[in-house]
Amino acid sequence: MTAAGDPLALAEALIARASVTPADAGCQALIGGRLKDLGFSLHDLSRGEVSNLLALQDEGSDAAPLLLFLGHTDVVPPGPDSAWSSPPFTPTRRNGKLYGRGAADMKGSVAAWIAACERLLATGPLPELRLGVLLTSDEEGPATHGIRAVAEELLVHTGPIDWCLVGEPSSARALGDTIRVGRRGSLSGTLRVPGRQGHVAYPALADNPLHRLAPVLAELVTEQWDTGTAVFPATTLQLTGIDTDTDASNVIPGEAVARFNLRFSPASTASALRGRIGAIVQRHAPAATLEWWLSAEPFESEPGALRAAISASVAERCGITPEANTAGGTSDGRFIAPLGAEVVELGPVNATIHQVDECVDIAELEALSGLYEDIIRRLARLHPTD
Numbered sequence: 001m002t003a004a005g006d007p008l009a010l011a012e013a014l015i016a017r018a019s020v021t022p023a024d025a026g027c028q029a030l031i032g033g034r035l036k037d038l039g040f041s042l043h044d045l046s047r048g049e050v051s052n053l054l055a056l057q058d059e060g061s062d063a064a065p066l067l068l069f070l071g072h073t074d075v076v077p078p079g080p081d082s083a084w085s086s087p088p089f090t091p092t093r094r095n096g097k098l099y100g101r102g103a104a105d106m107k108g109s110v111a112a113w114i115a116a117c118e119r120l121l122a123t124g125p126l127p128e129l130r131l132g133v134l135l136t137s138d139e140e141g142p143a144t145h146g147i148r149a150v151a152e153e154l155l156v157h158t159g160p161i162d163w164c165l166v167g168e169p170s171s172a173r174a175l176g177d178t179i180r181v182g183r184r185g186s187l188s189g190t191l192r193v194p195g196r197q198g199h200v201a202y203p204a205l206a207d208n209p210l211h212r213l214a215p216v217l218a219e220l221v222t223e224q225w226d227t228g229t230a231v232f233p234a235t236t237l238q239l240t241g242i243d244t245d246t247d248a249s250n251v252i253p254g255e256a257v258a259r260f261n262l263r264f265s266p267a268s269t270a271s272a273l274r275g276r277i278g279a280i281v282q283r284h285a286p287a288a289t290l291e292w293w294l295s296a297e298p299f300e301s302e303p304g305a306l307r308a309a310i311s312a313s314v315a316e317r318c319g320i321t322p323e324a325n326t327a328g329g330t331s332d333g334r335f336i337a338p339l340g341a342e343v344v345e346l347g348p349v350n351a352t353i354h355q356v357d358e359c360v361d362i363a364e365l366e367a368l369s370g371l372y373e374d375i376i377r378r379l380a381r382l383h384p385t386d
């Protein structure tokens with residue numbers, strides 16, 4: 001049992017639970033117990049091997065607006081322990097930093113938020129705000145049984161969600177320098193070009209699929225898909241793999257396969273991108289087939305009270321104006337934004353996420369918890385200047 005209101009001790013307790021996606025390893029039970037003590041009611045929304053927990057304050061009261069914290073308790077695999085300076089699931093303080101898998105992504109933010117709630121609610125509920133916490137253990141994995149799956153029934157439990165703060169590590173160099181107000185979409189494609197196998201010395205007797213694939217790839221990597229929007233960079237395509245069914249210098253392969261991924265802005269739709277790529281393929285390799293996987297639609301949150309509260313808190317406590325952008329990978333915020341909530345992401349510096357020796361600066365972790373507390377106060381109209 002760690003001390004209520006202390007983000008560092010709670011972050012350590014979470015890091016010690018080896019929750020490689022989709023495992024939760026008891027993180028949500030620990031957090032749920034802490035929130036239950038604060039008067040939250042718990043809803044287990046788990047799906048199969050994925051743990052999902054919704055904790056809600058003041059159920060049945062729809063008078064106050066709802067601020068939902070969205071986080072994940074799973075982490076990416078650490079790789080070999082020997083590559084780490086200290087074991088990835090043994091939280092270790094060193095040189096003012098807390099080391100361990102998930103320290104920055106995102107057990108640190110989860111601990112900072114829970115500790116902020118504990119400090120704030122020690123004297124009872126907030127008069128003008130309801131708090132909720134939604135956690136999944138399937139953010140780093142396929143993300144199909146996590147927030148994507150529970151989003152459909154979420155509103156039944158929560159009622160309208162006014163604001164959603166996502167604890168993803170948004171900061172680049174200093175705490176609060178960057179907040180995310182949306183994310184790009186992600187569309188993956190697999191292109192299969194059929195050919196006819198043969199001896200390289202007898203090309204007339206074969207049909208080389210790589211020769212049909214090459215001009216397709218040349219167009220894909222030079223095409224300008226769009227020019228982005230005010231807050232989104234232009235859509236990009238990256239090739240991620242090229243394979244053939246043979247591996248000999250004297251054989252023309254019978255099939256060639258290329259894989260690619262697009263990170264797209266709202267200036268393009270997934271279906272328009274599919275259509276444009278299909279037309280390019282049709283010109284050079286009409287017998288080819290395309291398979292698609294749309295893992296994320298882009299989302300963008302208009303500026304609202306949450307962004308205003310975050311900007312004011314960061315300005316006051318960190319002395320900087322956060323840059324609002326849509327960079328980085330996808331986030332589970334994409335499943336909450338369509339429910340009508342204003343979604344903003346604010347978390348620690350992301351310099352070491354998914355890396356060996358992942359860490360969070362201890363002073364920054366404590367400052368983040370203070371920042372979260374300040375943001376909650378502003379939205380609850382408890383802040384002296386609001």
Ligand SMILES: [Zn+2]
Pocket residue numbers: 072105106139168169
């Ligand atoms: Zn994360």
